[in-house]
Every structure is written in structure tokens, then in C-alpha cells.
Amino acid sequence: MELDTPRLRLDALRPEDAPALFAYRADPAVSRFQGWCPASVAEAAAFIARQAGASLDMPEGWCQRAIRLRDSGELIGDLGIHLPAQAEGSIEFGISIAPAHQGQGYATEALRAVFGLIFGRLGRHRVHASVDPRNLASMAMLRTLGMRQEAHHRESLWLQGEWVDDLVFALLAREWHASPSTH
Ligand SMILES: CC(C)(COP(=O)(O)OP(=O)(O)OC[C@H]1O[C@@H](n2cnc3c(N)ncnc32)[C@H](O)[C@@H]1OP(=O)(O)O)[C@@H](O)C(=O)NCCC(=O)NCCS
Known part of the structure; x- marks a missing residue:
């Protein structure tokens, strides 16, 4: 999957991205x-290597993509898309932007292009994301994208040595098509 937006290019992660990926992740x-x-650049490199050949044609896999500045090619983040085996299933995503590049609209720009693909060419029905309720930046981003909070699971995940809550945000294709202001 390769996508261009006004400021960004979304494409495959490359072996030479490992130091930058490690630095922000x-x-x-x-x-x-x-x-x-990742605990080391080597772990980041292994993560990139496992993604070699990943594509949106691989159901039940996470397809991780680089987010680069179009002008310089600099890696500023990454996003993952999970396609369930059934074509009717909901698509999950996650995204990370390097701290130096946060707050400039890059995450929403990248995800709008991805939603355009998912609800346009791929013709899928629903996307969702899982977020910790303390993650205010992520919740703000999801709401900017027109996503609704659908669930609040109490202490449902064991993460980094503690039980954490999990909010589910979702968006349906018809909601996306009905709200061009969020595109
Ligand atoms: C969540 C994250 C991807 C957002 O990236 P970003 O490029 O800074 O987001 P954007 O600039 O596109 O901002 C999107 C919206 O969120 C708001 N926002 C961004 N950071 C915010 C913060 N720290 N506090 C409050 N609101 C914030 C923006 O103001 C914007 O809302 P607006 O359009 O109403 O102004 C980034 O903070 C990040 O990488 N966080 C760490 C990784 C993570 O937790 N990922 C979430 C997994 S789903």
C-alpha cells in the first residue's frame, strides 16, 4: 500500500528506517x-524485517506502513492496519508520530487518506481503534476524524505491568461518507 497526501507519503518500512523508528518508538x-x-535498534530492525511483504491482501495480519514527509523522505511515524479474515469484519488501526512532529496535523492527514482507501476502494464497512482513556492526544485525534466512543472496558488489558482501561472508538462507512468535513 502506497498513499500520497499533500504533505506525506505512506509506504513500506525499510531496513534503513530502524534507527529513526527506534528513536521515536x-x-x-x-x-x-x-x-x-523496542528495547534496541536491532529490535526495531527485526520489527521492520517481519513486515517485509506485508500487504492489505494478508487477512489477519498487521500491515505496518511508514509515514514520511513527502519533501524530504524523513520517517516521522508509522501506522498499522489490521484486516480481519472476513471481508465484513471491522478494520483496526494504530498510529505513532515522532514527538518532534506531533501537533501539526500529520496523524489526521495520514488517517484521512487511509480511511479514504478503506471506505472507498476497499469498500469496507467499519474501522475501530483501541485507546487508553489517559491518552488525551489520541482521543482528540480520533474525535477530529469523526470517530465515536462505543465502549469503555474496565481494566481489560494487562499493559506495562498494570491493568488498564480500554476505550473503543469506531466509524462506519456511511458516517464517513455523510461527513465530508472530517475528510
Ligand atoms: C496520537 C498521535 C498519533 C497524534 O498525532 P498528531 O500528529 O500530533 O495529531 P494531529 O496533529 O493530527 O492532531 C489531531 C487532533 O488531536 C489534537 N491533539 C493532538 N495532540 C494533542 C494533545 N497532546 N492534547 C490534546 N489534543 C491534542 C489536535 O489538536 C487535533 O485536534 P484539532 O483538529 O481539533 O485541532 C500522537 O500524539 C502520538 O503518536 N502519540 C503516541 C502514540 C499513541 O499513543 N498512539 C495512539 C494509538 S491509536
């Missing part, structure tokens, strides 16, 4: 509420 500002935090 290991930063507590990014890893605080996430299930995966």
Missing part, C-alpha cells in the same frame, strides 16, 4: 500507552 511520549516498545 522508544520515547516514553510515544510508548507510554502502547503494547510494543
Whole structure:
């Protein structure tokens, strides 16, 4: 999957991305509420290697994509898309933006392009994301994208040595098509 937006390019992660990926993914500002935090550049490189050949044609897999500045090619983040085996199933996603590049609308720009693909060309029905209720930046981003909070699971996940709550946000295709202001 390759997508261009006005400022970004979404494409495959490359072996040479490992140091930059490690730098922002290991930063507590990014890893605080996430299930995966690389312990070394080598672990980041292994993560990238496991993604070689990943595509949206691989159901039940996570397809992880690089988020790059279009002008310079600099890696500023990554996003993962999970396609369930059944074509009718809901698509889950997650996204990380390097702290130096946060607050500039990059996450919403990247995800709007991904939603355009999911609800347009792929013709899927629903997307959802899981978020820790303490993750205010992520919840703000999901609401900017027009997503609704559907569930609050109490202490449903064991993450980084503690039980944490899990909010589910979702968006239906018809809601996306009916709200062009969020595109
Ligand atoms: C969540 C995250 C991806 C947002 O990336 P970003 O590029 O900074 O987001 P955007 O600039 O597109 O902002 C989207 C909306 O969220 C708001 N927002 C962003 N950071 C915020 C913060 N720290 N506090 C409150 N609101 C915030 C923005 O103001 C914007 O809302 P607006 O359009 O009404 O102004 C980023 O903070 C991040 O990588 N966090 C760590 C990883 C993580 O927790 N990922 C979530 C997994 S789903």
C-alpha cells in the first residue's frame, strides 16, 4: 500500500528506517500507552524485517506502513492496519508520530487518506481503534476524524505491568461518507 497526501507519503518500512523508528518508538511520549516498545535498534530492525511483504491482501495480519514527509523522505511515524479474515469484519488501526512532529496535523492527514482507501476502494464497512482513556492526544485525534466512543472496558488489558482501561472508538462507512468535513 502506497498513499500520497499533500504533505506525506505512506509506504513500506525499510531496513534503513530502524534507527529513526527506534528513536521515536522508544520515547516514553510515544510508548507510554502502547503494547510494543523496542528495547534496541536491532529490535526495531527485526520489527521492520517481519513486515517485509506485508500487504492489505494478508487477512489477519498487521500491515505496518511508514509515514514520511513527502519533501524530504524523513520517517516521522508509522501506522498499522489490521484486516480481519472476513471481508465484513471491522478494520483496526494504530498510529505513532515522532514527538518532534506531533501537533501539526500529520496523524489526521495520514488517517484521512487511509480511511479514504478503506471506505472507498476497499469498500469496507467499519474501522475501530483501541485507546487508553489517559491518552488525551489520541482521543482528540480520533474525535477530529469523526470517530465515536462505543465502549469503555474496565481494566481489560494487562499493559506495562498494570491493568488498564480500554476505550473503543469506531466509524462506519456511511458516517464517513455523510461527513465530508472530517475528510
Ligand atoms: C496520537 C498521535 C498519533 C497524534 O498525532 P498528531 O500528529 O500530533 O495529531 P494531529 O496533529 O493530527 O492532531 C489531531 C487532533 O488531536 C489534537 N491533539 C493532538 N495532540 C494533542 C494533545 N497532546 N492534547 C490534546 N489534543 C491534542 C489536535 O489538536 C487535533 O485536534 P484539532 O483538529 O481539533 O485541532 C500522537 O500524539 C502520538 O503518536 N502519540 C503516541 C502514540 C499513541 O499513543 N498512539 C495512539 C494509538 S491509536
